[in-house]
Amino acid sequence: MTDAADLAALAGRHLDLVAAPFTLPRSRVLVFREGDGVRVHTSEYEKRLSECRVLDALVVTDAEGAVLPVVDVLPGRVRFGRFDSLDGREDVARSLSEERSDESKRGEVAGSGPSAAGGRVEELRSLNDRRGPDPEVTLTFDGPGALSLGGAADARVRLVRPDGSVEEHPLGPGIRLRVADDRTVAVESGEHAAALAASASVWEDWFATCPRVRDDLQEMTAFCWWVLGANIVELPSLGDARAIVPSKIGYVGLWQWDAYFIAVGLRHGDPELAREQLSIAFRFPQPDGQLPDVVHEEGVLATSDDLPESDRDTLRRAGSQIADPTAPVPLTKPPLAAWALRKVLEAQDDPEFARAQLARVIASQDWWFAGSDLDHDGMPEYGHPYSSGLDDSPVFDGPLPTAAPDLGAYLVRQDLEIAELLARYEPDADATRFRDRAVTTQELLLRMWDADRGRFVAYGGGRIGGGRIGGAGSGVDGSSHGEELDSDTVLGLLPLLTGALPAPIAETLREAVDDPTRFGLEWGLPTVAASDPDFSPERMWRGPIWVNTSMLVAEGLEASGWPERARELREQTVALVIHGGGPHEYFNPRTGLKAETATTAFGWSAALFIDLAVTLTG
Template identity: 60%
Template sequence: MTDFRSSSGGGADAYRDPSELAGLAGRHLDLVQAPFTLPRSRVLVFRADRAELADRIGDEEAVDPAPATALRVHTSEYERWLDDCRVIDELVVRGADGVALPVTRVLPHVIEFGGGAATLTFAGPGVLGIAGVGSSVEWTVPDGARTRVELTAEAPAVRLHVGADRSVRHEASAAPDDDLVATERLWIDWFAKCPIVRSDLQQMAAFCWWVLGANIVELPSIGEARGVVPSKIGYVGVWQWDAYFIAVGLRHGDPALAREQLEIAFRFPGDDGQLPDVVHEEGVLASSDDLPAGDRDRLRRAGSQIADPNAPVPLTKPPLAAWALAKVLEVEDAPDWARAQLETIRRSQDWWFAGSDLDGDGMPEYGHPYSSGLDDSPIFDGPLPTTAPDLGAYLVLQDLELARLAERYGTDAAGDPRAHRDRAARTLELLLGMWHPESGRFLARAAGETVGSDAIVGFMPLLTGGLPQPVVDALIAALADPARYGLSWTVPTVSAADPDFSSERMWRGPVWVNTNTLIIEGLRASGHPELARDLAERTVALVVNAGGPHEYFNPTSGRKARTATTAFGWSAALFIDLAVGLSAPSVEPLPVELLPVE
């Protein structure tokens, strides 16, 4: 396994102690952006005033709130809003004088009240334990019922059992220290795997490692497999390409868990080889027939073709499986495991050409925006299907990776390397046909017409490593152009000069860590490692500046976009991956003057 623990930037040795790393992560556990939770648990503890405070995240003038005196408990459920998953509306711990004790410290394993007069920890994935002799605990559930328990020398703690139906059952506990020790041990074991990186990046890396551990859930549809979900706040499932990006970060500290994410993503291929969009607690999302009823109704009202029950549309995610597999195997080789996955990846690649080349021209299309991962990108504002340059690039990359993997692990599962390379060459030729030299852009097509949107999908052909030099030069110039993509915090998902640009709206302008990472990979593949390093530095600087691995970022302010969720899985994982790469012995930090300055 590659180990940068002894070769990080100055001062990194101070962070070898897992307890120290847990403490660094704890600085970010504000119970607003980051809840108190436990690996495998569906229970989340926030400040009771989280909703009000969350609205201020990203505001430059926001001030630190007063310490919390009341908490709120939620469950984490697939396709349900957090507010619909309330278990306890208000939980208050009071001192002997009856005054509410403030939260004074949060660590991964404990919430402390009143300087340690009382504590809250986990007593198992679905059980909270609150201790503090002389204190009292009271909680109010959504129907208004209130319960109060006094903590005495005979019964110094109370356990709250949270049911899958959001019920709460309580019992006295005489051994609260056991719960505290067990929960601390669980987190210490997790932080013992945390990658050690450059000292200026270590605190954020520790928090990102906490995010990955906190986002572990069990999915009943697949037994006891550990899925690292995008977020316990709204994204409780294993999305296919999230699994790929998350595995790329996990590989540096827990390669077994990284492999497990890929196994989950590969576990339910269709008979034709198509991989599902999502694996979740109730099954899979592989076509429009699998959408939750509320989603179908909303899409039907909007006139979307995907809502037609007579014409279901396949739903998947971009073909980056072989890329992710190769990344995971770089850190810890697992030949037998690799061979077991390769047939699924090869069949998925074949499905794109056989099942998603909807106009029969040799270049597959996205049948619906969901399959692109860029749901609301302006390239999908017109008719469907859409021929997009990012998909062509991913397919070239995947065939090239499959060829390399076949040569390494055998052709029985991965297929003939020459056939993969031949198909990659044909796809690249079609992809180059989407280049428009007059505008210096790769442009998507829909219903036979060119889509004029200047979007980030046009940079993904860099991943092929096979573009003519004038094309590479034009793309690099676009990345540096302050009127288009060279903003203070880059790379926006739509050019700032495009009429559809919005600094706050998902895939219509904000910066995403995953698309930045793919452009970094593309710059390396296209012979520009220094530009790749520059963008990697800017990307980790963005996450640090914004205070955490949010879902997406405002490219103007460098802060969390208002509607983005927090503690986001792939942002955390890819921050770690970039930080590890930037901490290699041959890589020095960029001079400060090259980094964006507010």
């Protein structure tokens, strides 16, 4: 059985300080590689790394002034010193010279600072030839808001602050760098050994709960478990609650959908923390039952007038007419709350928690039908692209609101999940209305099937198609339907989740999953079919592979009677993450590598890799 130290070492193989920064659970401090040293930032809601600079460089030198570069990283410490061989130093110099700046949808990704210059090999060779014992210095955390350095007593530390000022400090017995809320740094003497032991202990406790999986999946599972631990933050508005954010690089908040996916993966090692994510997501319902899109350190994001200006600017650049709506549009995420609640309770039952949260889930589900059926035809719509979770999907190129087949499928599934949860935790409750509503919604969903196209169709402007499956014409109340949105997207595969499609329709969707011209690509399911004019292998939600949609389609295949095909898709998805080098936000479906603008060390990708690994091991 692999112990916690072994798992931490496996995760450490991926801590390059470029795609994965050095950080600590609950800390807002991030450390990235910068040349032979590191740079330091804070992690803040809706702010880019460039706005959160603490130190532009931290460089360690020996007694003679020679730089001691970063030689390796573990979750609990960064080590500066000399390499055992010149080859190792040349590899690092080469990798640094190949760094490039990337920018994610909401913030800069790791590696966005100045890249290291090439041509260091001769300098490294001369350093490697020095005589005498090799000095060693380690960097670790001394609590969430402070860094600690210690080791070789005659070493020195050079600090470059954002204002350009440079200062040097002798290491002595150790120093502490205390980061204040305003990002200023105070330099103090500190006991390094205690900080090193404490930081190691935090990570040892975390990795003790890491799921044990199949040997070929264990290393990436360990790294993904590190990602979840690294992304734990405290949100001041919630007291001591532990929120796992999608990424400390640009996504500092608890997004409703992310919380569901993260809880599903987290349940395998820490079911208590998994329940805590759902508790936060469900904690702030609006008076009508709607759950907010985001819970963040300044409150919640529940309507479009709560959007930060950076999001409004993005919408304006895309030509959106809803960047500044005259009336606020509710912002939420697709209804997977009962699905996530059921999965978390499967890992560790908690009837009291279940009953408390189930009431909020029911209120949220009722809100979709009362507050988001914007054309009153019986099928709720997305009033804003953000509420879909697939913000940039081409189905939102048409008029809003959007009636989409994925939403219909989620609503059917959620009503059935609610009925099952009530039967278990509230046996005296009458669940008939949820089962009946699921049947009605399924009928409306089937009206979105276009037999000629062989796929489900979304409708801009809301109102869905006519009264026969695959038909066109009038809506359910006799009026004309909305604008048919012709894009062939992964949303059209998600009705498989209901497990109740007519056999010919389900078989047609399975064939689409296998079709190499549409969704059956070498590395997995693109979010837009490769044959579609809207397909782009790099553009967010318009072609790249996302782990969550692949996982949901796999569940749909299993629910619809193809468990072996579901397993194949799960195997393909974990192979993608390993090939791509980690749980990135999304992947190029042609290369299987991180898409240019995707965030690295992304929470739900990490959590769902773990869930898939456990499923495939079982």
